[in-house]
Amino acid sequence: MKIVVCVKQVPATTAEKRYTADLRLDRAAAESVINPLDEYAIEQALRLQEAGAVETVAYLSMGPESAAEALRRALAMGGEEAYQVTDDALAGADQWATARVLAAALDKLAPDVALMGMSSDDARGSLVPGAVAAIRGLPLLSYGAELQLTGSTARIRRLTASGFDILEAPLPVVASVTDQVGEPRYASLKGIMAARRKTLETWSLADLGLSSEDLHGAALTRVVEARPPEAKAPTERVENLGPAEAATRIADWLTARKLI
Amino acid sequence: MSHRTTREHDELRAIVRELATERIAPRAAEIDAGSEFPWDLKELLAGQDLLGTCFEERHGGTALDNVAQAILVEEIARADATTSLIPIVQKLGALPILIAGSDEQKARYFPRLASGEWLIAFALTEAGAGSDVAAMRMRARRDGDDYLLTGSKRFITHGSIAKVLTVFALTDPEAGGRKGMSAFIVETDTPGFSAPRLEHKMGIRGSPTAELNFDDVRVPAANRLGDEGDGFKIAMATLDRSRLSVAAQAIGIAQGALDFAVGYAAERRQFGERVADMQGIQFMLADMASQTEAARQLTYAAAASVDVADPDLAYWTSCAKLVAGDTAMRVTTDAVQVLGGYGYVSEYPVERMMRDAKITQLYEGTQQIQRMIVARQLLKRAGVSRDTKSQRGTPSA
Amino acid sequence: MSNDICFLAEFDGGTPARSALELAAGAADLARESGGAAVGLAYGSGAAAGAASLGAAGASRVVVLSDADGPAIALAAAAAATLRDDAPLAFLAPATPNGRDLAAALMGLLGLPALGPVRAVRIEGGRVRAEQSTLQGTVITVSESAADAPQPVIILALSGTFTPLEGGSGKAAVTTAPPTDAGALGAARIVESHPADAAVANLEEATVIIAGGRGVGSAAGFEPLHELAAVLGGAVGASRAAADAGWVPYQLQIGQTGKVVKPALYVGCGISGAIQHRVGMQTAENVVAINKDPDAPIGEFADLFVVGDLFAIVPELTAEIRRRKGMTD
Numbered sequence: 001m002k003i004v005v006c007v008k009q010v011p012a013t014t015a016e017k018r019y020t021a022d023l024r025l026d027r028a029a030a031e032s033v034i035n036p037l038d039e040y041a042i043e044q045a046l047r048l049q050e051a052g053a054v055e056t057v058a059y060l061s062m063g064p065e066s067a068a069e070a071l072r073r074a075l076a077m078g079g080e081e082a083y084q085v086t087d088d089a090l091a092g093a094d095q096w097a098t099a100r101v102l103a104a105a106l107d108k109l110a111p112d113v114a115l116m117g118m119s120s121d122d123a124r125g126s127l128v129p130g131a132v133a134a135i136r137g138l139p140l141l142s143y144g145a146e147l148q149l150t151g152s153t154a155r156i157r158r159l160t161a162s163g164f165d166i167l168e169a170p171l172p173v174v175a176s177v178t179d180q181v182g183e184p185r186y187a188s189l190k191g192i193m194a195a196r197r198k199t200l201e202t203w204s205l206a207d208l209g210l211s212s213e214d215l216h217g218a219a220l221t222r223v224v225e226a227r228p229p230e231a232k233a234p235t236e237r238v239e240n241l242g243p244a245e246a247a248t249r250i251a252d253w254l255t256a257r258k259l260i
Numbered sequence: 261m262s263h264r265t266t267r268e269h270d271e272l273r274a275i276v277r278e279l280a281t282e283r284i285a286p287r288a289a290e291i292d293a294g295s296e297f298p299w300d301l302k303e304l305l306a307g308q309d310l311l312g313t314c315f316e317e318r319h320g321g322t323a324l325d326n327v328a329q330a331i332l333v334e335e336i337a338r339a340d341a342t343t344s345l346i347p348i349v350q351k352l353g354a355l356p357i358l359i360a361g362s363d364e365q366k367a368r369y370f371p372r373l374a375s376g377e378w379l380i381a382f383a384l385t386e387a388g389a390g391s392d393v394a395a396m397r398m399r400a401r402r403d404g405d406d407y408l409l410t411g412s413k414r415f416i417t418h419g420s421i422a423k424v425l426t427v428f429a430l431t432d433p434e435a436g437g438r439k440g441m442s443a444f445i446v447e448t449d450t451p452g453f454s455a456p457r458l459e460h461k462m463g464i465r466g467s468p469t470a471e472l473n474f475d476d477v478r479v480p481a482a483n484r485l486g487d488e489g490d491g492f493k494i495a496m497a498t499l500d501r502s503r504l505s506v507a508a509q510a511i512g513i514a515q516g517a518l519d520f521a522v523g524y525a526a527e528r529r530q531f532g533e534r535v536a537d538m539q540g541i542q543f544m545l546a547d548m549a550s551q552t553e554a555a556r557q558l559t560y561a562a563a564a565s566v567d568v569a570d571p572d573l574a575y576w577t578s579c580a581k582l583v584a585g586d587t588a589m590r591v592t593t594d595a596v597q598v599l600g601g602y603g604y605v606s607e608y609p610v611e612r613m614m615r616d617a618k619i620t621q622l623y624e625g626t627q628q629i630q631r632m633i634v635a636r637q638l639l640k641r642a643g644v645s646r647d648t649k650s651q652r653g654t655p656s657a
Numbered sequence: 658m659s660n661d662i663c664f665l666a667e668f669d670g671g672t673p674a675r676s677a678l679e680l681a682a683g684a685a686d687l688a689r690e691s692g693g694a695a696v697g698l699a700y701g702s703g704a705a706a707g708a709a710s711l712g713a714a715g716a717s718r719v720v721v722l723s724d725a726d727g728p729a730i731a732l733a734a735a736a737a738a739t740l741r742d743d744a745p746l747a748f749l750a751p752a753t754p755n756g757r758d759l760a761a762a763l764m765g766l767l768g769l770p771a772l773g774p775v776r777a778v779r780i781e782g783g784r785v786r787a788e789q790s791t792l793q794g795t796v797i798t799v800s801e802s803a804a805d806a807p808q809p810v811i812i813l814a815l816s817g818t819f820t821p822l823e824g825g826s827g828k829a830a831v832t833t834a835p836p837t838d839a840g841a842l843g844a845a846r847i848v849e850s851h852p853a854d855a856a857v858a859n860l861e862e863a864t865v866i867i868a869g870g871r872g873v874g875s876a877a878g879f880e881p882l883h884e885l886a887a888v889l890g891g892a893v894g895a896s897r898a899a900a901d902a903g904w905v906p907y908q909l910q911i912g913q914t915g916k917v918v919k920p921a922l923y924v925g926c927g928i929s930g931a932i933q934h935r936v937g938m939q940t941a942e943n944v945v946a947i948n949k950d951p952d953a954p955i956g957e958f959a960d961l962f963v964v965g966d967l968f969a970i971v972p973e974l975t976a977e978i979r980r981r982k983g984m985t986d
Binding site for chain 1: 806
């Protein structure tokens, strides 16, 4: 049984973000980390491996060369192999192009489970898992609070509006998990050192049998404007009031805005 | 001498910083307030293989170079000085074995020290033998295949919680401290050993500093490090190297205080402007930063000198500890100043950092001892021999 | 190719979901601009019976994809066939798990451009443009499909992006999509369903949300929040910390990995306002925060920030609002 976890390098929450003149996110300018929600997918895969349900955990990432760091970080947490798709033609790739490329790479790796985080920290479209499943013609088990593998099937527990469902599909599948699978582990020092010796293979688009034309120049969408959010009215602060006075102030505020 | 950190060093720093920020920093205030050893954080560090960095891989360690070990200590101390003592003392206690231990002794003790299963402490100082190590009184009498250790030690960091100690005692009192001292590995569950009292300290309050009593503690001769009479040499070689950890700890404390002060100054508004926009504050922050950076670079240079077993390494490590300790004290004091009244109260961490910083000017050789070591090396290089009449023992711990 | 605006309409027991009503209204608005029709793609239990009622919500036509509950992605092939025939200008899907999965599958199957999750959609010079907040709310981007990309453009809309029509009438023309084999893509099925013991409020539909965080301290600590929510006719939500602690069910979690809400009033009690929570509520129209910590990040973006003990202030506020309502009712 083999799981390939797809990881994306994203700008750290604390990092300063900017868009380049051509309105692409300048990924070189920002401090980058593994997409935090992908860490849950890694944790889920490693837990399944520790439980004996999986032999091999591999990682797949698409991004600039510097994103290999995210793969190294993932390997430091555990797992055996890592694959990076990097190509100048992929700069500015949108979700569709990303899904196309990951699907082609996954065809090559042919895992039993292609596992992803529920969304990426920077864009939050959550479209890649479903699109990869559609392109590869595989079942999708999305938004799992837990992934279980039993023989030839995969199951997830998924929250519903008022409880939870169990969804099941025959392997191979594409799956995504939420932050409820359990807190991701920290990489241990031995893990970090071992990661330096693990396989990290790099593929170009040509290695996947794809061309820039196949990908519509990497995007079917384009950003026409990027700007900071509207300036917000300054916060009105209320300090050093007794509870009754504070409550009156809030009630006055709500009344003035016709919220009561 | 100059030093650049490698990609591996940067990666280590990033990973330890994440761990320290998320897991250690939030515990620092309560560790200080409760004066309790953070067993949970000892487990955390052990689980991440961070207590075995000075041991070889065949003993379960990760054999990091000294710059990497300094970075590790620095990043933990940036969050909490007490917790940084866990790897510091693990190395300090093990250094006598690393320096003088036999393969058999290493194989017997290192795996469980590297994994963090056992803690070790370094028992050298006595009530009457602090900086003047040679004034030691503790005895080790030969008794068949064993030695019987009798006497007491004071100010022993982790002495009350360690499973193993490296203990220094006189095997030949006639020969004096310098020639008649030997070093032993002692397991603390041996009858006759006790840790009757802990100190109440200004800082590093979560780290127990113990008084230790030895009442005919029986130690097999197989646990002696090196030959009889090697003790003083082993102790000095240990301190020449372990000082590096204190320098790294001091830099970490300084960096923590600086980072907090910068964050505070950027948020706090007085007289209608950000405190950080006031030139008086900017100058303070700039001084704090440049001094910390200078101490860091010096410490890395000293670490590199230990890596290559530079014959002058004592000079480098003493310079580093001297500068780093004074920097930590100055930077944390200035951080309190930047925060004003808020800096003086325990709601913010800088007063704790200031209290913690003080120890780095005291232990493993006071700043005055460091100056003596540096001066001795200077004079030696200049070919100036020592005035034997004024000699009052070799400066040491 | 047409100028129609299609939208996904989820049904439950013959009733359209709130998202269906919002998207119908949005589609109707955009279709008026583009000179096309608002066309619903309906699925879920009772979709066939309820489809015509979407006429009152703004739809001219409705295609029923399925009349039963189940993962929406299984309908991707049927939806793809419909979109391929009509090739509308845009396809609006709700940014819910089902909506996203179906939208994603359509993007993959048909090679369509996709935007979102968006917070506003408009037509400018014949092109559909969508506005989204990215990078944890630090950047607002406006996007459109590339010049020669196929249509429709898929748009994932956050709840609250559009406002349902009020007092609408009329019936939509209803057709049924021919059965289409979903293949492996439709192979995931629900094998067990575990409803919760108690009903859980639907936060996405609430106009007032009283949210509690770590500062609430316990499940019992949420009681005063429920009382305040009751007098304001609102629902109770929570931060991830409170859900992780087990004080409230995860269904009440607001934020990056929970619900994204857009109420008229949001009151955060004992919530620090970490970025992960903020992205779930930053479009609330009015934000009030009550927190003991004067430095809590929520103080940076709340409209009204009250520094104090929520357990002292919230009951007083509930009583005060009750008094005022008594006077004005």
